[in-house]
Amino acid sequence: MSKLKRCADDARYVRGMQLPSRSVSEDGQLQGRAAPAKKAPAPSAEPLQANRGVHDQEYITLVLADGAVKQVPKRQASNSNVFLDWLTFTVNVDAFLRFNGYKAFTDDDIAGAISALMQDMFGEGFGISKKNGFGMHFHRESFVIGDKMGIFCIGHRNNRFLVSISGDGWLNANANAAKKLHAFLNQLNEHGGDVRISRVDIAADYYSDGPTHAEFEEAYHRGDFVRQQRHINSKDAWPNYQVYGCIHTNRGIQAGITDAIGVRTSDLYLRRYDKGRQLGDPNSAWVRVELEIKNKDTIIPLDVLLHPEAFFCQYPWLRNLRDSTAEKMETKKQRAEITVEASKKIIKVQFGKYLRVLRGLAESDEDLINQLQSDEDVWPPRLAKVAPQPFVPMHKQPATNIYKFDNELTTSDDGYTDDSGCYRSYEN
Numbered sequence: 001m002s003k004l005k006r007c008a009d010d011a012r013y014v015r016g017m018q019l020p021s022r023s024v025s026e027d028g029q030l031q032g033r034a035a036p037a038k039k040a041p042a043p044s045a046e047p048l049q050a051n052r053g054v055h056d057q058e059y060i061t062l063v064l065a066d067g068a069v070k071q072v073p074k075r076q077a078s079n080s081n082v083f084l085d086w087l088t089f090t091v092n093v094d095a096f097l098r099f100n101g102y103k104a105f106t107d108d109d110i111a112g113a114i115s116a117l118m119q120d121m122f123g124e125g126f127g128i129s130k131k132n133g134f135g136m137h138f139h140r141e142s143f144v145i146g147d148k149m150g151i152f153c154i155g156h157r158n159n160r161f162l163v164s165i166s167g168d169g170w171l172n173a174n175a176n177a178a179k180k181l182h183a184f185l186n187q188l189n190e191h192g193g194d195v196r197i198s199r200v201d202i203a204a205d206y207y208s209d210g211p212t213h214a215e216f217e218e219a220y221h222r223g224d225f226v227r228q229q230r231h232i233n234s235k236d237a238w239p240n241y242q243v244y245g246c247i248h249t250n251r252g253i254q255a256g257i258t259d260a261i262g263v264r265t266s267d268l269y270l271r272r273y274d275k276g277r278q279l280g281d282p283n284s285a286w287v288r289v290e291l292e293i294k295n296k297d298t299i300i301p302l303d304v305l306l307h308p309e310a311f312f313c314q315y316p317w318l319r320n321l322r323d324s325t326a327e328k329m330e331t332k333k334q335r336a337e338i339t340v341e342a343s344k345k346i347i348k349v350q351f352g353k354y355l356r357v358l359r360g361l362a363e364s365d366e367d368l369i370n371q372l373q374s375d376e377d378v379w380p381p382r383l384a385k386v387a388p389q390p391f392v393p394m395h396k397q398p399a400t401n402i403y404k405f406d407n408e409l410t411t412s413d414d415g416y417t418d419d420s421g422c423y424r425s426y427e428n
Helices: 002-007 093-099 107-122 167-172 177-190 213-222 250-255 328-361 365-372
Strands: 059-063 069-073 083-092 128-131 141-145 150-154 160-165 196-206 241-244 258-261 268-273 287-294 399-404 422-426
Touching: 083 093, 083 167, 083 177, 093 107, 093 160, 093 177, 107 128, 107 141, 107 150, 107 160, 107 177, 213 241, 213 258, 328 365
Parallel strands: none
Antiparallel strands: 059 069, 083 160, 083 196, 128 141, 141 150, 150 160, 196 287, 241 258, 258 268, 268 287, 399 422
């Protein structure tokens, strides 16, 4: 082990190094609890009576070994064409090393392996594109997946890594990405991976006749968001309802209104918002209904990857929604059309007068465009989401800083080196 330490860069993280103490929570998972004063009581056959928006008949109550209570959502029937819009999960690093045959040694090695796996599961453009050089979410290192399609974090004090796939990531992923990811996570669990989904967003899009702000507000006052019927006559026990945006002016309405049920720190957070207007179209009828589920007091099953519609109807109001006709390609088309038109409007409003004058002074329109366009061949962020830019994924980048070891078969607590007996790192 001493040879490994001498070879590794002093500034590089070596697996097993203790990190400074931090807060006891990470991604909704409680990492430490005070020891109970007495032995936890046996689970009761009575339904859980907790005033936190949990519907007794829609959750399975689990009492863990340390006495903590977890809720597992039962599958709910749904006719909506819902889809995954965000996913964050964490995995035990040692289990991944066993799954990977101990071919990784450093954080960069593991990131390279994840890069190859992500590209295989989600498609071209989902490898790791760069290393941030800073940590995120209580992890020592963080990496960018694709063109901001998600993040990969490693270096947690509990020896876990995190993968998060954003809405843009799921929008551009292969059709069978969720199925492949489900199989991969189950394989990790077979190696002791203790896979935990810490956040999942499930959404449905409506391009016409979607629920409006007025309908949403009316539904709230009817009690359609009360999940425990024993609270239907006690409004103080109803979930929080908040409205974001100005509903009193045409400018505010054209910018889009967001209705939200619950709070961001709770296990369930429901949003209805004007997606098309958020993207810049003041007259768009595109509405998105989005349910965010966290695992603070809830165990999120891996089956949510295969059947997101089965977990969507966590509020009575969601069962009454009209069927969604959203398809992935239609959503991408809608976003592209709105984003391009919004970009043209920005140019016209901010520089339209200049262009009118300069056009009359220029020899030709082509000459004017050549003089005004950027010298850099880079897409602006608004349009880059529509057409992600190409890059060389981390697992295909040339390795640098290769260290040779005397005996590649010698193992340690960190496991084997790669097949060549080398420690490899990659260019940022």
